Amino acid sequence: MATRVLVVDDEAGMRETLVDILEGAGYEVAAAPDGIAALATVEDSAFDVVLMDIRMPGPDGVTVLQRMGPPPPRVIMMTAYAVEDQLRQAIDAQAFAVVHKPFQIGYLLGLVEGAAEEAS
Amino acid sequence: MEPTIDERAHDVRRGALRGLSLVVLVVLLLAAGGAAWGTRRVVHDQEHRLLSERTSEVGLILQTAISAVQAQLANAGTASRLANGSQQAFIDATKVDVATTPNLLTEALLAPAPDNRDGFVILAAVGPSNKVGDVFTGERADAIRKAISSPGKMTSTRVLTDRGKKTLGLAAGPPTAPPGQVMYRETSVSPAGQSRTAAAQPFSELNVVLYASKTAEPSQALLSSTKIKIPLQGDVVNQPFNLGATAWLLSVTAQHPLVGSLASRTPWFVLVGGLLLGLLMAYVLEVVLRRRDYALALVDERTAALRTSLGALESAQEQLVRQERLAAVGQLASAVGHELRNPLGVISNSLYLIRGATSESPDDRLKRHVATAEREVSAATLIISDLLDFARAREPIVASVDVSALLDEALEVAPPPHGITVARENGAALPGVAADRDQLRQVLLNLITNGYDAMNDGGELNIATAASNGRVAITVRDHGSGMTEDTRSHLFEPFFTTKPRGVGLGLAVTQRIVGAHGGTISVDSKPGEGAAFTVSLPVFTEAPAAQ
Numbered sequence: 047m048a049t050r051v052l053v054v055d056d057e058a059g060m061r062e063t064l065v066d067i068l069e070g071a072g073y074e075v076a077a078a079p080d081g082i083a084a085l086a087t088v089e090d091s092a093f094d095v096v097l098m099d100i101r102m103p104g105p106d107g108v109t110v111l112q113r114m115g116p117p118p119p120r121v122i123m124m125t126a127y128a129v130e131d132q133l134r135q136a137i138d139a140q141a142f143a144v145v146h147k148p149f150q151i152g153y154l155l156g157l158v159e160g161a162a163e164e165a166s
Numbered sequence: 167m168e169p170t171i172d173e174r175a176h177d178v179r180r181g182a183l184r185g186l187s188l189v190v191l192v193v194l195l196l197a198a199g200g201a202a203w204g205t206r207r208v209v210h211d212q213e214h215r216l217l218s219e220r221t222s223e224v225g226l227i228l229q230t231a232i233s234a235v236q237a238q239l240a241n242a243g244t245a246s247r248l249a250n251g252s253q254q255a256f257i258d259a260t261k262v263d264v265a266t267t268p269n270l271l272t273e274a275l276l277a278p279a280p281d282n283r284d285g286f287v288i289l290a291a292v293g294p295s296n297k298v299g300d301v302f303t304g305e306r307a308d309a310i311r312k313a314i315s316s317p318g319k320m321t322s323t324r325v326l327t328d329r330g331k332k333t334l335g336l337a338a339g340p341p342t343a344p345p346g347q348v349m350y351r352e353t354s355v356s357p358a359g360q361s362r363t364a365a366a367q368p369f370s371e372l373n374v375v376l377y378a379s380k381t382a383e384p385s386q387a388l389l390s391s392t393k394i395k396i397p398l399q400g401d402v403v404n405q406p407f408n409l410g411a412t413a414w415l416l417s418v419t420a421q422h423p424l425v426g427s428l429a430s431r432t433p434w435f436v437l438v439g440g441l442l443l444g445l446l447m448a449y450v451l452e453v454v455l456r457r458r459d460y461a462l463a464l465v466d467e468r469t470a471a472l473r474t475s476l477g478a479l480e481s482a483q484e485q486l487v488r489q490e491r492l493a494a495v496g497q498l499a500s501a502v503g504h505e506l507r508n509p510l511g512v513i514s515n516s517l518y519l520i521r522g523a524t525s526e527s528p529d530d531r532l533k534r535h536v537a538t539a540e541r542e543v544s545a546a547t548l549i550i551s552d553l554l555d556f557a558r559a560r561e562p563i564v565a566s567v568d569v570s571a572l573l574d575e576a577l578e579v580a581p582p583p584h585g586i587t588v589a590r591e592n593g594a595a596l597p598g599v600a601a602d603r604d605q606l607r608q609v610l611l612n613l614i615t616n617g618y619d620a621m622n623d624g625g626e627l628n629i630a631t632a633a634s635n636g637r638v639a640i641t642v643r644d645h646g647s648g649m650t651e652d653t654r655s656h657l658f659e660p661f662f663t664t665k666p667r668g669v670g671l672g673l674a675v676t677q678r679i680v681g682a683h684g685g686t687i688s689v690d691s692k693p694g695e696g697a698a699f700t701v702s703l704p705v706f707t708e709a710p711a712a713q
Binding site (some may be wrong): 057066070150152153 | 513
């Protein structure tokens with residue numbers, strides 16, 4: 047069974063390109079435009095890895111991460127803002143990794159692969 | 167070192183007399199001296215005038231005494247004339263004189279000697295020294311001859327010294343004596359003894375010496391008031407004293423100041439008073455001047471302190487303004503940078519997808535264009551990272567970082583542009599360094615893209631790593647145009663750039679990141695010989711010292 051990845055980002059461009067890239071890499075990908083939708087999606091079906099933006103309208107990525115689970119999925123947080131507090135919070139909330147936008151796709155795919163391995 | 171105000175004040179107190187004080191002191195001392203001298207002149211003149219008056223009085227008294235002698239001689243002369251030169255009559259007439267004049271040696275009536283043209287023969291005489299028939303010559307004869315030629319006037323000899331005894335002769339010619347004859351009296355003289363006259367009241371305050379000569383010759387002293395040294399010393403009044411036709415000299419000094427002892431000491435009072443006043447004035451002036459100096463020194467000190475404070479304030483304000491400006495720039499850059507990262511991320515993702523879609527395409531130009539777009543996105547990302555890092559320094563989150571892998575990643579993010587090749591030179595099995603992976607990647611990207619930018623004409627970029635003494639060194643060497651000493655000195659300043667594009671924050675941020683990691687960065691470059699940047703970082707340990 048293919049690894050299931052959920053992409054959560056309010057930016058349509060980012061969301062769509064990431065879906066394409068991950069599908070191209072062979073993952074089964076779903077997408078959500080905000081935290082509420084993401085929580086609903088995660089409740090509906092299980093995901094191995096979540097790629098989630100930190101800053102979003104509504105509950106931010108860290109809050110959403112804290113509400114997921116149990117058991118929580120492996121969450122890779124994405125951010126365009128190098129705000130230290132948010133990074134610390136993400137790490138404290140057991141995020142699998144934090145990546146800065148714009149990121150190297152190779153590096154991101156490596157992280158996703160690592161998270162999927164840990165999930166299985 | 168600048169002396170403190172207390173030290174200066176001490177110097178002021180200890181210093182020599184001020185010039186002005188000295189001048190005032192000297193002027194007042196001179197004035198005191200002048201006043202004392204003037205007063206002394208006035209007192210002296212007064213004293214001299216009083217002494218002159220007293221001398222005249224003494225003269226009058228002495229004249230009276232002489233007149234008495236002349237009267238005695240006249241009596242004897244008259245008696246002799248009446249008695250026709252009889253010896254007995256002469257003795258009778260002069261009996262009183264002999265009795266009242268204990269020092270009488272001779273009283274005689276003389277006439278020119280018939281057998282001696284210059285001599286005079288005694289016609290009648292009393293007294294122990296001479297007898298009738300004795301002939302007078304020499305000085306006695308001179309006085310007698312002068313008496314004859316000066317009618318009505320007495321003459322005297324000089325003081326004669328005869329066998330150790332001092333004598334004085336007085337002569338009176340006609341009309342005192344009979345015509346052609348002379349009355350002569352010779353008495354012994356003892357000037358050192360106090361004479362009767364000298365003891366008289368007017369003399370009591372005076373030292374009086376009467377000379378039988380025109381000048382003060384000690385041998386001619388006839389009488390002196392006390393046992394004093396002759397001639398007189400000090401303020402002497404010398405008054406001519408005419409004994410008939412012979413000029414004598416009356417010499418007088420005062421035993422005590424005639425003006426009174428207080429008046430005579432006035433000049434000294436003036437002098438001492440003046441000196442004290444001068445010293446007091448100089449002292450007061452000195453105190454005032456020193457206080458003024460002290461106050462001025464204090465003002466200087468305070469002024470200097472104020473000036474220093476003002477300078478410090480100004481520089482602090484300048485720094486504040488600069489910091490505020492940088493902060494404003496930083497805030498703006500931060501806001502813009504963050505907002506640009508999202509679209510850059512989308513572009514980057516899209517380019518990745520395009521690259522995947524065109525990987526099979528035979529059109530090489532398309533691939534090249536995609537690569538160019540990717541490189542430019544990387545450059546834009548790096549600029550934004552620098553801006554954000556400069557605007558808000560982030561504490562490094564340290565972990566063990568594999569430098570070789572990070573270099574691979576950096577070169578993937580920033581592949582060498584056309585014409586440039588990268589030559590790696592890795593030391594054997596590098597240990598992990600203690601670093602914030604994102605920040606160190608930014609450092610490497612900065613050094614690598616700087617190297618590319620330095621070699622517009624292409625060339626080889628050397629990247630070497632080496633480990634030694636618990637540190638890992640990463641050297642990025644370009645073979646570009648190198649840099650001048652001036653450029654090198656400004657290299658790490660924010661907003662300093664030599665590139666046609668770029669904001670000039672790369673090396674400033676790089677230096678700050680390396681510093682925050684407890685590392686060092688150095689540059690070796692000469693114009694025309696390229697540049698080599700070396701970053702040295704500590705090796706990661708379980709308890710990193712850098713944190």
